Amino acid sequence: MSDTRPLGRRDSGGDPAGPAISTTDHIGLAETHSAHNYNPLPVVIAEGEGAWVTDVEGRRLLDCLAGYSAMNFGHRNPELLAAAHRQLDRVTLTSRAFYNDQFAPFVSALSGLVGKDRVLPMNTGAEAVETGIKLARRWAYDVKGVPDGEATIIVAGGNFHGRTTTIISFSEDPEAYGGFGPYTPGFRVVPYGDAAAIAAAIDATTAAVLIEPVQGEAGVIVPPPDYLPRVRELCDRERVLLIADEVQSGLGRTGTVRACEHTGVTADVYLFGKALGGGILPVSAVVADTDVLGVIRPGQHGSTFGGNPLACAMGRTVVGMLADGPYLENARRLGEVLRARLKGLVGDGVVATRSIGLWAGIDVDPALAGGRELCERLLARGVLVKDTHGSTIRLSPPLSISEDDLGWGLDQLDAVLTDLRAARA
CATH class of the missing domain: 3.40.640.10 (Type I PLP-dependent aspartate aminotransferase-like (Major domain))
Structure with a gap:
């Protein structure tokens, strides 16, 4: 399983030799100078490899969005x-x-x-x-x-x-x-x-x-x-x-x-x-x-x-x-792993799931959390996902993801749901 411990602050901003810019500074500059046609999660990605990315603070994060399938073959393939x-x-x-x-x-x-x-x-x-x-x-x-x-x-x-x-x-x-x-x-x-x-x-x-x-x-x-x-x-x-x-x-x-x-x-x-x-x-x-x-x-x-x-x-x-390549077979094989794991979450904070291959929609009980809150909680645990309408989130990790890394990401989802249920109890 890949390690998600912080690797230490790294330089960013387009010049590897230049001064480091914090997450807060990046977001502040973006909010000041870019059009507000997106509402990104508060993370600034600096590097990527395979199914993992590293932010400007040195945190490694499991990418379970993969650019809405644009990164099917992983980062820096x-x-x-x-x-x-x-x-x-x-x-x-x-x-x-x-x-x-x-x-x-x-x-x-x-x-x-x-x-x-x-x-x-x-x-x-x-x-x-x-x-x-x-x-x-x-x-x-x-x-x-x-x-x-x-x-x-x-x-x-x-x-x-x-x-x-x-x-x-x-x-x-x-x-x-x-x-x-x-x-x-x-x-x-x-x-x-x-x-x-x-x-x-x-x-x-x-x-x-x-x-x-x-x-x-x-x-x-x-x-x-x-x-x-x-x-x-x-x-x-x-x-x-x-x-x-x-x-x-x-x-x-x-x-x-x-x-x-x-x-x-x-x-x-x-x-x-x-x-x-x-x-x-x-x-x-x-x-x-x-x-x-x-x-x-x-x-x-x-x-x-x-x-x-x-x-x-x-x-x-x-x-x-x-x-x-092995990508289609990996998507089929791990798709079954994903389906089984998500099925086990239904009734424990999840209302319904839908999946096909390495692609899933998860409807969380809105009484527990909205989709955005769920994504923020997963970010804090080192997993990147994206919400869609209401309390639904989507998973679409790179087709190159390992079974261990997929399992670790789903463990974090399970933990977030457990925390939410405990907080609402």
């Missing part, structure tokens, strides 16, 4: 760092005005891993979603014959697909959409997990169903096992694209390359991000067959940084690690 260093010494950006020697190997590797013909690289997950929306609308007009400007897309309630103006237009979270109108039309929101509601919402204007195979931000909501297969049947029958947002759920998080695999479903379009950049830089991609992605022509969509040599070098390395 040696294979990813080596790939990044090699490419940094060669060329980092050419723009898509030219080919680069990393582009073809990346798109061919990713298309092969996913089982689709073509890849459209972008940068962030939200960009991948925006690209998927544009793609679905263009396909509806050019292939399905929907009248121009009338295409609609069905989405699920409780969704989280990003924070752009178009994406928040179909969010149900007031914090995400409130005060940012007018909103983009063309979306129909139906309850998540309800295939009958999707069937009722489909009409001649429907271009696509855009869905998360597992809803992450909502609290790791795993739909009924027949949900995605029924949606697939509906899309086939009604000639509608099924777009799977696998930005968080894909690339190993659930123990498979695609979370859709758990129910045997193949989507028409996959959206990837986060882990595709190896935790080193933003990389995202839209993956589909030629009959769908082929509707996009030169000049109709693009990105200055999308498909850049450094991004492609990272993406192809990630694909290789998923194809040949």
